[in-house]
Amino acid sequence: MIRVIIENLATIIISAILICLGVLAVIKIYKDKKKGSCSCGCSGCPQSQNCHKD
Numbered sequence: 001m002i003r004v005i006i007e008n009l010a011t012i013i014i015s016a017i018l019i020c021l022g023v024l025a026v027i028k029i030y031k032d033k034k035k036g037s038c039s040c041g042c043s044g045c046p047q048s049q050n051c052h053k054d
Contacts (some may be wrong), residue, residue: 005012
């Protein structure tokens with residue numbers, strides 16, 4: 001078991017990093033949507049009226 005982990009350590013580390021980045025991206029998108037922003041900038045956005053109803 002340990003041998004398999006050692007032989008695939010680089011793959012495990014890279015996969016863990018990619019999973020963490022994916023989770024962080026989803027969290028950021030969720031927080032932005034909850035805040036009412038899409039984080040892409042509002043100037044020139046055709047949907048800006050729908051995002052910022054004042």
